[in-house]
Amino acid sequence: MNAIQDTYPDELSHCYGCGRLNPDGLQIKSVWNGNEAIARFTPRPYHTAVPGYVYGGLLASLIDCHGTGTAAAAAYAAAGREPGTAPYLRFLTASLRVNFLKPTPLGPELIIHGRVKELAGRKVVVEAWIEVDGETTVQGEVVAVQAPDHMLANLLRRD
Numbered sequence: 001m002n003a004i005q006d007t008y009p010d011e012l013s014h015c016y017g018c019g020r021l022n023p024d025g026l027q028i029k030s031v032w033n034g035n036e037a038i039a040r041f042t043p044r045p046y047h048t049a050v051p052g053y054v055y056g057g058l059l060a061s062l063i064d065c066h067g068t069g070t071a072a073a074a075a076y077a078a079a080g081r082e083p084g085t086a087p088y089l090r091f092l093t094a095s096l097r098v099n100f101l102k103p104t105p106l107g108p109e110l111i112i113h114g115r116v117k118e119l120a121g122r123k124v125v126v127e128a129w130i131e132v133d134g135e136t137t138v139q140g141e142v143v144a145v146q147a148p149d150h151m152l153a154n155l156l157r158r159d
Ligand SMILES: CCCCCCCCCCCCCC(=O)SCCNC(=O)CCNC(=O)[C@H](O)C(C)(C)COP(=O)(O)OP(=O)(O)OC[C@H]1O[C@@H](n2cnc3c(N)ncnc32)[C@H](O)[C@@H]1OP(=O)(O)O
Pocket: 012, 015, 017, 064, 065, 068, 090, 091, 092, 093, 094, 095, 120, 121, 122, 123, 143, 145, 146, 147, 148, 151, 155
């Protein structure tokens, strides 16, 4: 199954967290299964907080971008539309809350989950959590708001 980020137009694919065209970014891939979106990410050794544990800012970034990706996938599904079709449903983070429940070990693959709590109008509230070795170490919530038309029009303008 395609990741939602692989369906974004090139102009909207430079995000540090999820842009497939950002070679220095995290390039996360969120795959929607009809119920939730899942992303997998293995932190690199330089994503260290203290030796052996993952830096919290990275974990927040994973929740952030997986949250907006989940929102986009869910919005296309709710509209009965094919992901990536125009007019584009792209979401910005309006609010990000992250709770670090326990230290996240550096080494194993992280599984990032995203589920829709609320979807109404231009706003999607996504609950997201990070699982490692079967344990949830981080839990968060993203309020994602659909990018306003004027913002998208500017970004998609080709001279
Ligand atoms: C940086 C530009 C990129 C753009 C391209 C997109 C590609 C994405 C790239 C990947 C990105 C990856 C991730 C990144 O890094 S995204 C980068 C970080 N985020 C930003 O820079 C966003 C900056 N903020 C804004 O542009 C505006 O405030 C937005 C667009 C978010 C809303 O302003 P707008 O004027 O459009 O909104 P509205 O007033 O009509 O409200 C609409 C609804 O939203 C609700 N609401 C609003 N704010 C909040 C809040 N803080 N908490 C809770 N709820 C909030 C509001 O109550 C209402 O709900 P309801 O009353 O209907 O229920």
